[in-house]
Amino acid sequence: MSGIYIHIPFCKQACHYCDFHFSTSLKKRDEMVDALSKEIVLRKDEFNKTIVETIYFGGGTPSVLNNKELDLLIDTVYKNYKISETPEITIEANPDDLIFKRQKGVQCHSELVEESQEKVFKDYKSIGINRLSIGIQSFFEDDLKLMNRAHNAEEAKECLSIATRHFDNISVDLIYGIQNSTNEKWLQNIETALSFGIPHISSYALTVEPKTALASFIEKGIIDDVDDELAHEQFHILKDKLEKEGFVHYELSNFGKQGFFSRNNTAYWQGKSYIGIGPSAHSFNGKQRGWNVRNNSKYIKSISENKLPIEIENLSNIDRYNEYVMTGLRTMFGVSLEKVESNFGSDYKDYLLEHAQVFINQHLLYIERAHLKATKEGQFLTDGISSELFKINPA
DSSP: EEEEEEEHHHHHHHOOOOSOOOOOOTTTTTHHHHHHHHHHHHTTTTTTTSEEEEEEEEEEEEEOHHHHHHHHHHHHHHHEEEEEEEEEEEEEOOOHHHSSOOOTTOOOOHHHHHHHHHHHHHHHHHOOOOOEEEEEOOOOOOHHHHHHHOOOOHHHHHHHHHHHHSSEEEEEEEEEETTOOOHHHHHHHHHHHTTTSSEEEEEOOOOOOTTTTHHHHTTSSSOOOOOHHHHHHHHHHHHHHHHHHTOOOETTEEEEEEOOHHHHHHHHHOOEEEEEEEOOEEEEEESSSEEEOOOOOOOOOOOHHTTOOOOEEEEOOHHHHHHHHHHHHTTTTOHHHHHHHHHHHHHHHHHHHHHHHHHHHHSSSSEETTTEEEEEHHHTHHHHHHHOOOOOOOO
């Protein structure tokens, strides 16, 4: 098994673009932490012969939990699973949760401020967290306000300044294709992140998800729709800049220096098994995919009754092939033609090559050492290209 994902379904406020499962009410926080711990125990026999290589706290905003709560969850994993000697333990965090905020009108001694600023990072390291994934998104105030982020630009920079004194393995999230953005601003965002010596950047195009505040604002004409052409341009600015700085573009949205690729996410793309803990969390064992109920109260109630609130889907050969094509094309590793043939059959390989030919002719895909890969121009379009290579389940 590659790892355990733990979904923390709480946020202090809702970002306008986000459609992940979370609640801005922390009333059930204690009950949720107890339920997460209990689910970890309930599922300990699912992969009892394999080693957990990664523990990943995602959300939501895991950094709303305190160190005692996080330590309880990590300790529960260690007590019930076989853990690698050198696991990657990641927490997603927002800058405003990681730094000490000076209250207006309150005088603070610099020594006390510095001690408070350092404490959260020292506490994380003390319980075994060794990788930070920090949701910066932008270093510009207008972008942050448009997205309704809880932090400001100064806090983003202050957070990275302190974090890099305690952690080497840090990733930051940046969003491109934001309305009213410019290529100059986007390049400045990238350069600001690089100025802190960050070894990993995850970057995504701003996407309008149904039923989000962003979708509503666009529908009502309050703000403009996203510009796909701008996003395309800024993707290539990102790629060119980071590759010049020694980053490897190892997955569509991920760039890392050697030795700093996300072990957790890479395992997903390589089709390794994982357990998802918490409401809305997904699991995969190679043949089945499962997902927990997307409701905090129902999740807590079910776990309290020793029932896993999970729905299971048995994956067909076609499902597994489609997923492998989709994930493979997003990575620098590509889709192994040999693996397609050995895992799914020669007819799948023939089907893939036949349908890929049009994209090869358009210089969006190419074959290298028996691996089908996306060209530089094709990378931004891989999700759409993959869908054209899928096989359809017979009715």
